[in-house]
Amino acid sequence: xxxVGISEVARLAGVSTATVSxxxxxxxxxxxxxxxxxxxxxxxxxxxxxxxxxxxxSGRTRNIGVLLPVLDRWYFTxxxxxxxxxxxxxxYDLTLYSLDGSGSERTQVFEHFLLRQRVDAVIAVSLxxxxxxxxxxxxxxKPVVGIGGPIPGVPTVSIDDIAxxxxxxxxxxxxxxxxxxxxxxxxxxxxxxxxxxxxxxxYEEALRAADLAPDPRIIRNADFTTEGGYRAxxxxxxxxxxxxxxxxxxxxxxxxxGAMLAARDLGLEVPGELSVVGVDxxxxxxxxxxxxxxxxxxxxxxHAVSMLLEELESGAPQLDSLMQFELRVRSSTIRPRP
Amino acid sequence: xxxVGISEVARLAGVSTATVSxxxxxxxxxxxxxxxxxxxxxxxxxxxxxxxxxxxxSGRTRNIGVLLPVLDRWYFTxxxxxxxxxxxxxxYDLTLYSLDGSGSERTQVFEHFLLRQRVDAVIAVSLxxxxxxxxxxxxxxKPVVGIGGPIPGVPTVSIDDIAxxxxxxxxxxxxxxxxxxxxxxxxxxxxxxxxxxxxxxxYEEALRAADLAPDPRIIRNADFTTEGGYRAxxxxxxxxxxxxxxxxxxxxxxxxxGAMLAARDLGLEVPGELSVVGVDxxxxxxxxxxxxxxxxxxxxxxHAVSMLLEELESGAPQLDSLMQFELRVRSSTIRPRP
DNA sequence: TTGAAAGCGCTAACAA
DNA sequence: TTGTTAGCGCTTTCAA
Numbered sequence: 118x119x120x121v122g123i124s125e126v127a128r129l130a131g132v133s134t135a136t137v138s139x140x141x142x143x144x145x146x147x148x149x150x151x152x153x154x155x156x157x158x159x160x161x162x163x164x165x166x167x168x169x170x171x172x173x174x175s176g177r178t179r180n181i182g183v184l185l186p187v188l189d190r191w192y193f194t195x196x197x198x199x200x201x202x203x204x205x206x207x208x209y210d211l212t213l214y215s216l217d218g219s220g221s222e223r224t225q226v227f228e229h230f231l232l233r234q235r236v237d238a239v240i241a242v243s244l245x246x247x248x249x250x251x252x253x254x255x256x257x258x259k260p261v262v263g264i265g266g267p268i269p270g271v272p273t274v275s276i277d278d279i280a281x282x283x284x285x286x287x288x289x290x291x292x293x294x295x296x297x298x299x300x301x302x303x304x305x306x307x308x309x310x311x312x313x314x315x316x317x318x319x320y321e322e323a324l325r326a327a328d329l330a331p332d333p334r335i336i337r338n339a340d341f342t343t344e345g346g347y348r349a350x351x352x353x354x355x356x357x358x359x360x361x362x363x364x365x366x367x368x369x370x371x372x373x374x375g376a377m378l379a380a381r382d383l384g385l386e387v388p389g390e391l392s393v394v395g396v397d398x399x400x401x402x403x404x405x406x407x408x409x410x411x412x413x414x415x416x417x418x419x420h421a422v423s424m425l426l427e428e429l430e431s432g433a434p435q436l437d438s439l440m441q442f443e444l445r446v447r448s449s450t451i452r453p454r455p
Numbered sequence: 456x457x458x459v460g461i462s463e464v465a466r467l468a469g470v471s472t473a474t475v476s477x478x479x480x481x482x483x484x485x486x487x488x489x490x491x492x493x494x495x496x497x498x499x500x501x502x503x504x505x506x507x508x509x510x511x512x513s514g515r516t517r518n519i520g521v522l523l524p525v526l527d528r529w530y531f532t533x534x535x536x537x538x539x540x541x542x543x544x545x546x547y548d549l550t551l552y553s554l555d556g557s558g559s560e561r562t563q564v565f566e567h568f569l570l571r572q573r574v575d576a577v578i579a580v581s582l583x584x585x586x587x588x589x590x591x592x593x594x595x596x597k598p599v600v601g602i603g604g605p606i607p608g609v610p611t612v613s614i615d616d617i618a619x620x621x622x623x624x625x626x627x628x629x630x631x632x633x634x635x636x637x638x639x640x641x642x643x644x645x646x647x648x649x650x651x652x653x654x655x656x657x658y659e660e661a662l663r664a665a666d667l668a669p670d671p672r673i674i675r676n677a678d679f680t681t682e683g684g685y686r687a688x689x690x691x692x693x694x695x696x697x698x699x700x701x702x703x704x705x706x707x708x709x710x711x712x713g714a715m716l717a718a719r720d721l722g723l724e725v726p727g728e729l730s731v732v733g734v735d736x737x738x739x740x741x742x743x744x745x746x747x748x749x750x751x752x753x754x755x756x757x758h759a760v761s762m763l764l765e766e767l768e769s770g771a772p773q774l775d776s777l778m779q780f781e782l783r784v785r786s787s788t789i790r791p792r793p
Numbered sequence: 794t795t796g797a798a799a800g801c802g803c804t805a806a807c808a809a
Numbered sequence: 810t811t812g813t814t815a816g817c818g819c820t821t822t823c824a825a
Contacts, residue, residue: 173508189529235507
């Protein structure tokens with residue numbers, strides 16, 4: 118079955134190819150009757166536009182590039198998944214660029230892939246684009262939306278990491294904890310948007326607001342993994358009883374789960390002897406009964422898509438937007454033993 | 456900076472656009488000297504081909520579609536990640552279609568997206584394409600490679616699930632276990648390629664080869680998640696001591712980890728009182744000391760890409776290929792107590 | 794080995 | 810509201 122072109126449809130519908138194009142794309146005026154005839158003809162012939170021809174002629178590709186640092190973390194796949202669904206819905210394709218591995222891939226993606234006129238716009242997830250990268254995209258008139266933190270000159274979808282950390286810490290304070298440890302992200306993860314720093318800052322602010330001084334002995338860094346959280350927690354929980362925290366706020370659920378496992382391995386009960394709060398609402402949080410501050414990465418992805426589509430349609434640059442988060446109290450937190 | 460077209464490059468290099476095209480694409484004969492002049496001119500002008508124009512004229516898009524059932528499982532993101540890297544390397548783009556959600560998305564993807572001449576070929580991961588879907592793609596002369604199981608008429612990258620299960624079970628048998636339970640995949644996960652059934656079959660074959668009869672009381676199904684594995688294991692471990700298995704073979708690492716956690720919660724020591732083996736070599740397997748049969752999804756993704764590129768270049772249909780797996784013995788398995 | 798020229802299949806001015 | 814027509818920017822015959 119050779120593929121059908123617009124002219125066959127035009128012939129069958131008894132109109133010109135221009136009218137077929139207008140009827141099917143919805144741009145330009147077409148009478149209802151004509152439109153219907155064209156649609157019937159197109160369906161009849163199983164006609165689908167050639168996106169290349171269409172893109173070449175119109176300059177629009179109906180394709181969005183999504184840039185991610187890595188693929189194998191819950192947050193990123195969730196964002197991706199939300200973006201994919203939203204795009205599919207809107208009739209757009211999603212071209213994926215994950216930058217795992219060497220930095221040369223990043224250059225390659227920018228210098229060759231994005232410049233080939235393949236995408237109408239770009240979503241950059243947790244990537245701090247350099248000014249050059251941003252201006253490269255601006256020159257090409259490609260709208261960009263960032264997810265995860267501010268990029269100068271680019272509208273961004275993000276969450277208030279300080280407020281999240283404050284909320285988590287305040288939950289522990291409200292339960293009566295006064296010795297609250299923190300497992301944060303190591304500085305090398307601070308590169309993009311200072312998420313670790315901000316979460317630590319929120320934690321410290323909440324402590325100070327409760328007249329407690331942050332104690333560096335019960336603040337540790339890890340790499341956002343379960344294993345890293347486990348190791349960091351062992352350090353914290355190995356302190357002499359008086360210094361040992363009665364609660365831990367971890368900057369991610371995976372680290373929080375590591376902390377719960379570490380407590381168990383040390384013979385400490387969660388939550389009886391240690392309360393734990395995370396951030397994310399990871400798939401496993403429910404299973405472990407982990408109290409956490411949920412963020413909604415799928416919605417973040419979907420929201421970025423809607424901003425981008427809005428900008429593509431209206432041409433109006435979009436504003437930053439702050440996304441929701443929400444404390445989910447489960448069974449890993451309880452008031453400290455007297 | 457307006458984007459530069461092929462004719463500017465041609466002018467600067469003092470040749471025709473045809474020669475520029477040949478020099479830059481590598482198809483057609485160009486003298487070394489000319490080629491170099493063209494390359495210098497192109498670099499000078501920051502010229503990048505318009506992929507739409509190129510695709511329209513040539514019929515090739517240098518873009519591969521990857522179809523996945525869901526994004527948020529380790530296996531799929533690992534395959535995707537491997538495929539992405541391999542494609543980037545080869546200068547191809549990857550367009551992602553994850554079919555999460557309603558079945559209507561699947562139809563939409565097939566009827567609209569794949570038919571728009573956007574992709575040169577398709578990789579279908581753990582999706583049993585229907586004969587109609589396959590012939591649709593064949594009609595369009597789009598090569599397809601499957602990952603994860605046989606699709607009639609489509610070359611496939613897969614692993615021998617029976618052999619994997621046999622290997623895992625034999626490891627337990629070799630340690631001296633005779634009462635070996637199994638946590639398999641529920642039948643609803645059997646839809647694509649009967650992976651659960653095959654792993655159970657391998658398990659049973661290994662038992663029979665050791666003159667042991669499979670005992671349905673110690674075979675449970677779950678949903679491949681940690682939580683599912685946890686619940687299934689609780690059932691198995693709650694049996695009266697004589698019936699209770701001394702070892703469990705779980706069809707995935709996530710379920711195996713659930714089983715380990717269930718044992719702990721019941722006060723049973725792993726491996727002292729229960730040995731556990733999984734399949735995958737998930738990120739967390741090392742952390743939990745889980746003995747497992749590693750499969751290599753990144754390599755599977757990369758291999759599928761190389762098959763596809765080979766087919767695109769040579770036109771020769773590819774053969775199925777079986778991928779490696781490997782027993783990784785850690786600390787979750789030990790000989791049973793006498 | 795190179796160039797001239799004819800499209801690839803569609804969209805968007807423009808005119809009617 | 811519709812049709813005519815001129816490209817979009819490249820690749821690929823074909824001829825030299």
